[in-house]
Each structure stands twice: as structure tokens, then as C-alpha cells.
Amino acid sequence: MKNRRTFIKTSGLFLASSFLPVTTFLGSTRKKKLGVALVGLGGYSTHQLAPALQETQYCELRGIVTGSPEKIPRWQEKYNIPDANVYNYDTMHQIANNDDIDVIYIVLPNSMHAEYTIKAANAGKHVWCEKPMAMNAEECRQMIEACEKNKVKLAIGYRLQHEKNNRIMMKWAETTPYGPMQEVKAAAGFYNSNPGWRAEKEMGGGAMYDMGVYPLNTSRYTVGREPIAVSAKSHTTRDQLFKEVDESMEFTLEFPDGIVANCRTSFGENMNNLEVTCSNGSYYLQPFQTYTGVKGGTSDGKILEPFGKNQQAVQMDDDALAILHDKPMMVPGEEGLKDIVVLEKIFASAAKNGQRLKI
Known part of the structure; x- marks a missing residue:
């Protein structure tokens, strides 16, 4: 029980109630909100984060960093971004001199997360980094160290840990309303016919890095414990498209007290479900990781209804409040590191044809 309690508290379940009234910090002027610069203007920034920043209460979009000059005029016009707040990857370090920007959000291919998180930290700005945190545990540690050294906060973009029904899963890990947990099943994937960089190993592609961190992270907070062993197998059906990376991965996480999480992820199949079996009942989320619903x-x-709020807006407001009130991030770098430690073991097991490996 102690391990469960520790997991949930450090994951931020009880932090919301500890915040002071926001009126202490916020007024009607532009600077009273935290200014956010998005690094990378791909699909997630374009279709999720930028629109969500129009709905946030405590932060707003003020800058962009892009390697695609042709995108700049459109973004400037749509979001009223001044020339002084537009950067490319070579000039990003100059944000250090821009008081209009408080937070740098890294929304780049996975292999670039560590490099640009460290650059953002060295610029003296708080950092939000998309999941997965990095390519390996050593990169994660370097990111955490850079933020600590520069006295800035680091949050990982696990939006589901901010979402109402997934937070209920975290609460039930503590309260066990249906008796001791026995088994978790979690699956996340979709049919990806045009993976782009996600088919490139060097860029951090593959189903496990992209979608597999959902069942991995969700299993950890649904159980409320840390896994002690893992076994995994990967397979690919479209060899020409996924010749460098995994198209699908199946992995089993073993937790203390005999609890098992059977997980699946894929770029070849639509899947989006979380099921929890306990000694006196069960519960589920389906879908558990969609952007809405x-x-x-x-x-x-009992029926768990959709929250009805923009998940990315909730996530960014939670993280902005942590900065404004100097509280711990709900999903700090240490949480991302824990996933990557397990992820490395998953790949190691898959390379050994499913051999059980202790974590």
C-alpha cells in the first residue's frame, strides 16, 4: 500500500487542491499569463496544442521555433505572433533574451527531445516536452539535470494523467473499491499507412515509442505500483514500410503481489482500451486515450462520462499553475524517466524473443 500511495502522490493526484487562488497571480494583462513557444510546427502543434492554447486560462501562445520558413507567415497571421518571437533551430538559444517567453514546449521527433530540452533549459526557460521523454534513460537523466542546474521546471506531456477518467483510475489504485487488483489489459494503436519519420529508427520511430508509452504509462498509474519484470515480442507485417522499427509490440508487465498488465500497441491495428480486473469486480475505459470522449x-x-474539456488545455493549465505557484509538476521528468527505463527492457526482451527480464 505504501508503494501505491507514493506513486499516486508523486504523480500529482493530490496537487490540484494545494494550489493557491489563481487571482493572486493573474490579471487581465498579457504578461500575467505565461508565454509559451512551440518548438516544431508539425501535426500535433498545428492541430492540438496551438488550438488548445486559445482555450487556456493561465498560458498563451506567444512564440514559435521552426525549421520550415514557409509556415511562419501563416502562424504569425493566425496567432498574432510578432517577428521578435519567431525563431529557427539555430537561433532558438536567443529566447534566453526574450522576457515574453516563459515556457518552451518541445514538440519534435523523439530523437530530438533531449537535445532541445537541454537547449531550452540552458536558455533559462521552463520546459514542457512531449512523450516519450527521450530515446533512453541516460538522455532522460541529462534532461532532468539540465533543468535542475538552470532552476527551471520540466514536465512531460502525458495528457492522460490530467484527464478526469484516467485520474479516477489513479485514485482507485489507492482506494481499491473492487478489491485487490489482479490483471490489467491496455492497448493503444491505429492503422498507420503514412508513418513518415515514425518509420525511421534514427528518429525514434516505431509503435512502441509512439503509441506503446500509453499502455505502459497507463498500466503503471492504474496499478499504482512499479513493474518488477517484463517480457515482450515485436512483429512487423509490412516489412517495406516498417523495415527499421516495430510495427507492433506485445508486452507483459509484472507487478508486486502477482498483478500482471498485458499490453499491446500497433501501427497496424486500431485499439484503444483499458480493462482492470479485481477480486470483487472490474472496470474499464474505452476509449482510454483518445483526444476527446x-x-x-x-x-x-457506474458510468464514467467524458470530461468535455480540451485535454491539452487542461494539461498546459495544470503545468502553468505549477510554475506560477512554484509547485511540483504533476508529470515531472522523473515520471518520464521511469517509463523509458521499462521501455528499454521491453526492447531488450523483444530482441531475446520474449525472455523475461527483471527491471
Whole structure:
């Protein structure tokens, strides 16, 4: 029980109630909100983060960093971004001199997360980094160290840890309303016919890095414990498209007290479900990781309705409040590191045809 309690508290479940009234910090002027610069203007920034920043209360989009000059005029016009807040990857370090920017959000291919998180930290700005945190545990540690050295906060973009129904899963890991947990099943994937850089090993592609961190992270907070062993197998059906990386991965996480999480991820199949079996009942979320409409139910008839709020906006407001009130991030770098430690073991097991490896 102590391990469960420690996991949930460090994951931020109880932090929201500890914040002071926001009126202490916020007023009507532009500078009263935290200024965010998005690094990388791909699909997630374009379709999720930038629109979400129009709905946030405590932060706003003020800058962009891009290697695609042709995108700049469109972004400037749409979001009223001044020339002084536009950077490319070579000039990004100059944000250090820009008081309009408080937070740098890294939204780049996975292999670039560590490099640009460290650059952002060295510029003296708080850092939000998309999942997965990095390519390996050593990179994660370097990112954490850089932020600590520069006295800035680091958050990892696990939006589900901010989402209402997934947070209920975290609470139930502590309260065990259906008795001791026995098994978790978690799966996340979609049919990806045009993976782009996600098919390139050097860029951090593959289903496990992209979608597999959802069942991995969700299993950890749903159980409320840390896994002690793992076994995994990967396979690819479209060899020409996924010749460098995994198209699909199946992995089993073993937790203390005999709890098992059977997980799947894929770029070849649509899947989006979380199921929890306990000694006195069960509960589920389906879908559990969609951008909208996370919903579920329980074996005794409870219905978990969708939250109805923009997940990315909630995530960024939570992280902005942590900065404004100098509180711990709900999903800090240490949480991302824990996933990557397990992820490395998953790949190691898959390379050994499913051999069980202790973590």
C-alpha cells in the first residue's frame, strides 16, 4: 500500500487542491499569463496544442521555433505572433533574451527531445516536452539535470494523467473499491499507412515509442505500483514500410503481489482500451486515450462520462499553475524517466524473443 500511495502522490493526484487562488497571480494583462513557444510546427502543434492554447486560462501562445520558413507567415497571421518571437533551430538559444517567453514546449521527433530540452533549459526557460521523454534513460537523466542546474521546471506531456477518467483510475489504485487488483489489459494503436519519420529508427520511430508509452504509462498509474519484470515480442507485417522499427509490440508487465498488465500497441491495428480486473469486480475505459470522449464503466453499473474539456488545455493549465505557484509538476521528468527505463527492457526482451527480464 505504501508503494501505491507514493506513486499516486508523486504523480500529482493530490496537487490540484494545494494550489493557491489563481487571482493572486493573474490579471487581465498579457504578461500575467505565461508565454509559451512551440518548438516544431508539425501535426500535433498545428492541430492540438496551438488550438488548445486559445482555450487556456493561465498560458498563451506567444512564440514559435521552426525549421520550415514557409509556415511562419501563416502562424504569425493566425496567432498574432510578432517577428521578435519567431525563431529557427539555430537561433532558438536567443529566447534566453526574450522576457515574453516563459515556457518552451518541445514538440519534435523523439530523437530530438533531449537535445532541445537541454537547449531550452540552458536558455533559462521552463520546459514542457512531449512523450516519450527521450530515446533512453541516460538522455532522460541529462534532461532532468539540465533543468535542475538552470532552476527551471520540466514536465512531460502525458495528457492522460490530467484527464478526469484516467485520474479516477489513479485514485482507485489507492482506494481499491473492487478489491485487490489482479490483471490489467491496455492497448493503444491505429492503422498507420503514412508513418513518415515514425518509420525511421534514427528518429525514434516505431509503435512502441509512439503509441506503446500509453499502455505502459497507463498500466503503471492504474496499478499504482512499479513493474518488477517484463517480457515482450515485436512483429512487423509490412516489412517495406516498417523495415527499421516495430510495427507492433506485445508486452507483459509484472507487478508486486502477482498483478500482471498485458499490453499491446500497433501501427497496424486500431485499439484503444483499458480493462482492470479485481477480486470483487472490474472496470474499464474505452476509449482510454483518445483526444476527446474518454469514457468507461464498472461491473456494478457506474458510468464514467467524458470530461468535455480540451485535454491539452487542461494539461498546459495544470503545468502553468505549477510554475506560477512554484509547485511540483504533476508529470515531472522523473515520471518520464521511469517509463523509458521499462521501455528499454521491453526492447531488450523483444530482441531475446520474449525472455523475461527483471527491471
